[in-house]
Amino acid sequence: MKWLRRCLLLIVVLIALLLGWLFFGGGRRPTSVAMSAVTAATLHDPALIARGEYLATLGDCAGCHTAQGGARLAGGRSLPTPFGNIPVPNITPDRSTGLGDWSFEDFWQALHVGKGRHGELLYPAFSYTSYTKVTRDDALAIFAWLQSLPPVHQSAPSSTLDFPYSVRKSLAAWRALYFREGVFKPDPAQSAQWNRGAYLVQGLGHCNECHAARDSLGGTSGDQHLTGGQIPMQNWYAPDLSTRQNGGLQGWNAQDIVDLLKTGQSARGAAFGPMADVVATSTQHMSDDDLHAVATYLQSLPPRALSPEEPQLFNARAIVQQGEKVYTQHCADCHGKDGSGVASVYPPLDGNSSVTEPTGLNATRMVLLGGFAPATAANPRPYSMPSFAQQLSDSEVSAVVSYMRRSWTNKASVVRPEDVSRYRHTPID
Template structure:
């Protein structure tokens, strides 16, 4: 019995030592690259690819000075000041310090960072790219702005809880190219998995906020936003295996292509980030996304029954408010209003996005390739929950669409705000 207890004690000590090493141990950052004008220019581009300024700039605040509130299921995390201010920003951070934050999720003082900063993805960023981003951030105007203290509930506010989370769900590691794939595929994989951090939205999270499988890209509800990021590996959702890489690149850069249009949070990503991708990088991401293993399509079931009164109400509302743009039979207008017949965004099993678009409107981003996009007005003040449910049920069960109806409860949950 004593021998068993001794073995258990040794195992506990070993596990504790491993947890300490993963979270607090010193990791060699490797050599730093020299910072010159070319490195600064490259760093500016990479910061755009990572969409860093979107989070690190508060609404109405100075660029890169932080302070934006990021709502999470565990409380509010406030983004930090990335300007080169010596007292409140990154002015005293070395390239080693910056790389350690991206690669290992640790601040300059050794404090563990919360994964609202997506270092589980950024850990794959190379040292050279990290150095370029650091060089660029040292050139932005310095702003003296003290970082706002996070408002997280206990025990999520403690470093001990964060250390346990990291031991369970985080492993540092730089992207390793796949020798069996082309250089273009590897470049796309590096951008999607690393700086692009696509999995941060397009992968489901568990009750502790961790992705069950970091890179499966099989879709997930974006916490606190009530938007669903559809699966990039399912033809019935947002899979692009049947698209050409150039068409995928066009969607990433323009926000619209012949096959679809982006709305909601993805519209912001295109507006602030992916529209600035080079042609080569956008196509490389398309090559990688096109190659994702596809989830086999499920067999279509019988058309769900719809209450005749709901069906009549939905058809009437559609005729009054929707048909003039989307057509009497949901055919849409090419280049302006998307078709609703056969539109997989309409038939998604999760209806959160449809409710959001009808109530809050839908606005693609204005980009160089699509400078005057057509939008949809909000109907939140015009239609009640029963109206929204009825018209969405009409869309999902008409013109060959064979999806389930939308209930008043589904709409009420969305109208009530983030959960």
């Protein structure tokens, strides 16, 4: 199958190379007079810069554009993907390695159209598939703030993408399949709060980039909006975000969502893994109005169809019974015999989306490697989850995770020992 996929991709590349110049031109798109009328005085407006900083925080720009231990927003790292590593650019106003020579039109073209300063197609590791929904006014504010930062001279690392993904012109075919350009359009049938939440979730928040399944080409289909999916290369599952029947957040109310995004903790669960980073660097800084707007929008997501339970080809009951013993010995003191946890200290396991998500990946890796909730202004010293990788065997981890996934009100599938072994030896990026 891998060989067949590469052959098909090679055909796509050849077609894209023939048609690329016709549809996407190699040169830079001309700048209209109206679009180039952003003056230096505008970019130095303190109010605009302050708004841009807030919006860039909502977009979590630093989450990708800052290397561990490096200068803020100066790039210097690569994003691992199933297709190879993609360098993250410097977006400080350094003239030779950053955005110092960029005009606002250049920035708008990247954010809205997914094209670089010279018309080159950008790889969708940069989430322009979501950022295209950002308004021009908000893009201008973000650009003004970026231009106000101290410049940092730091070049991006080299790309290590495999062929044919290394051929930028091949992105023409990918874009035709997965990219729809267009600023967010408010729904007149919905409230202003709902529309604000939809704008943040679909655009700056780019939530669907993680919370939807990706196919073999790295794209998401139009009908998979916030329906949950495994995050490529990070070995975590981002849950379905619907709060309604069969949704990943079924039973969550608006305050639960607000609390999780603001503090990293809620009555229904806590943020761990990649979401803990998002809370720490982005969502905890959101205004209360924006937090409630996001919650309003997420609560409007439709109910989901009930997933058919997979047939069990082994003795699931025996695994769960063994898991109850492991749980009583290692877990019940913190999370309670009934899985209810301790409010604002130890998250509940009953009804917890990280426990019941379809793959069992999150709960398994939490038991193996432990977990760390984000430190936030509202919760500066959260409790962490210890690692049990050295204490529990694969069969014991399988048993206790399966017990948690099938006890109380949880009705998820069991996790097999061979799954635990695979997760145990897969690093977290």
